[in-house]
Amino acid sequence: MFDNFRKYLSDKGEFSISDFDYIESFASIKKLRKKQYLLQEGDVWKHLAFVSTGLLRSYYVDTKGYEHIMQFASENHWTGDRESLITGITSKFNIEAIEASEVILFKNVDFIKLRNEIPALNDFVSRITNKNVLALEERIYANITxxxxxxxxxxxxxxxxxxxxxxxxxxxxxxxxxxxxxxxxxxxxxxx
Amino acid sequence: MFDNFRKYLSDKGEFSISDFDYIESFASIKKLRKKQYLLQEGDVWKHLAFVSTGLLRSYYVDTKGYEHIMQFASENHWTGDRESLITGITSKFNIEAIEASEVILFKNVDFIKLRNEIPALNDFVSRITNKNVLALEERIYANITxxxxxxxxxxxxxxxxxxxxxxxxxxxxxxxxxxxxxxxxxxxxxxx
DNA sequence: AAAAACTATTGACATTTGTCAATAAATGGA
DNA sequence: TCCATTTATTGACAAATGTCAATAGTTTTT
Known part of the structure; x- marks a missing residue:
């Protein structure tokens, strides 16, 4: 159940077996059928979500009713609504499973605790956030060019x-x- | 000289006077004339740069010789090349002063040290990185919509x-x- | 197996945006 | 102050992209 997740984490940082056990003790699993929503516009998002299998999309619906896809999240990627998570405001977009998927969820409060307790986890989050910024910048460059x-x-x-x-x-x-x-x-x- | 910077920091986090003094002891000031470069393609970027006055632009030059502007950085904003900083590879773009500007520079190694020593600084960097991600996402949304x-x-x-x-x-x-x-x-x- | 829903293709046409070139206006330096 | 450079505007036209509508193919559901 957590096999992918452990493999992913060991790739990205120096974690001990007890770290894994401890981290996983805060995790919950959510299975999604195709077209099922992980998040809907208007909800408040309070988690971190790791996709262990499957494929999800995040999309806005504009005032004319058209959808605009902001992110695809396949296995070994994270998804969620950072804005809602940080500010506590209601989400402006939807996250929906393109394929049947399995997602590992952490409550934000728990995850913050874990980051404080496990330096390797904290470092790892900083690193993927940085990589995320680079990827967003590349996407912008592609868009304007x-x-x-x-x-x-x-x-x-x-x-x-x-x-x-x-x-x-x-x-x-x-x-x-x-x-x-x-x-x-x-x-x-x-x-x- | 550090007036703007202090005001900026006090707005964004809980710093003591001695924090300011300590942080500033690692800073250096760079003045740029209009059209002067802070970074040129091919250089390796090893700093963090806070704009205390003025306005800079970061831009790529594509294969056809056209410029594409990725960022404007005015007073109280940060600029630099995250990719080069993280990976150590040579920079792919240029940072140039649109107006005469004053920039506060920190060596990356020093700044990492400061972040480890001053939790408020570390928190603050996490927060602005998060805000940066949100801004990038908004820009992408505008681009595709x-x-x-x-x-x-x-x-x-x-x-x-x-x-x-x-x-x-x-x-x-x-x-x-x-x-x-x-x-x-x-x-x-x-x-x- | 049939129906419904979703996905992809194609044509005709409209609209948006880009390109090239000429010119004007504004700005900055010598 | 004058010259060079940068910046902005405008016209004519070309090219790229979007829109609408019809159709066909595919997948999913019942």
Missing amino acids: LSAEEKYLNFLKQHPHISNRIPQHMIASYIGISPETLSRIRSNTTKK | LSAEEKYLNFLKQHPHISNRIPQHMIASYIGISPETLSRIRSNTTKK
Whole structure:
């Protein structure tokens, strides 16, 4: 049940067996069917969520009713709503399972405690936060720099492991182009 | 010389007078003329930089020679190259003063030490990193969601204090549209 | 197995945005 | 003050992308 999680953590930091046991004593498991929500707009998010299997998406719904995907979270990635978590305000977006998924949840208060008690965990969180910032900056750079086609190719390069598990129109949403444009891009590039 | 910096820090955390003195003992001041560089592509960045007065920009130059602005940093903001700092690799972008500016520099090794010694400083850095992530996410949302005009209006809303200190074509670059398009947007919206 | 829901493709066309070029206006230095 | 540089505007046109609508294919559910 925690196999993936342990493997993931041992990859990322120096944890002892008792660290694992202790950390896991605060974890709870949530199984999600396809299309089931982990978080819905209007809820307050108070957890940290590690995806041990499956694939989720976070998306906003704009005033015209269109969805805009902010994040895909596959196995060994974290998801949640940082804004809601930090500020305590109600969430503006939804997190939904694209595939049946298993998620490990930590209450934020527990996790803060764990970070204070286990320096290796604290270091690890700092490190992935930093990596997260770099990834966000790269995404912004792609957004302001690339054409629709280049954005798509860049997406494939950045997310090779999950690109074939995501419906095309969701990739279009993530990179900020229309699904029709993406369809045409693909039929052009595969021709070549 | 450190007046702004002290005011800024006291706003953001619980620091004692001796904390200030101690922190500042590791600081160095760098004055930049307009158009002078704080960092150039190819350098390795090893500092943290707090802008006490003035305004800087960080930008990439793409393969076609076009500049793409990733960040504006005005007084009471931080700048630098996180990627280069963390990984030790050579920087891919430039940081240049748009206005004559004064910057407070900390060597990364010193700053890490300070964070370990002063919990309030460490907390404060975590907090602004979190806020930074939220800001980056908002920028991505704007990028994938808004039209050129909406991107511009959104920029004005997000950066009211600096928008009139930045040449238009740099705003265009930051939001990822051509300078001509931005000029037309402005002549349209001011007509209304 | 059939129906429903979701996903992808395609055409026709509209709209947005970019490109190139010329010019004007503003700014900064010598 | 004058010259050079930077910045902004505008027109004409091209290219990229979006929109709407129809259809087909695929997957999921009952």
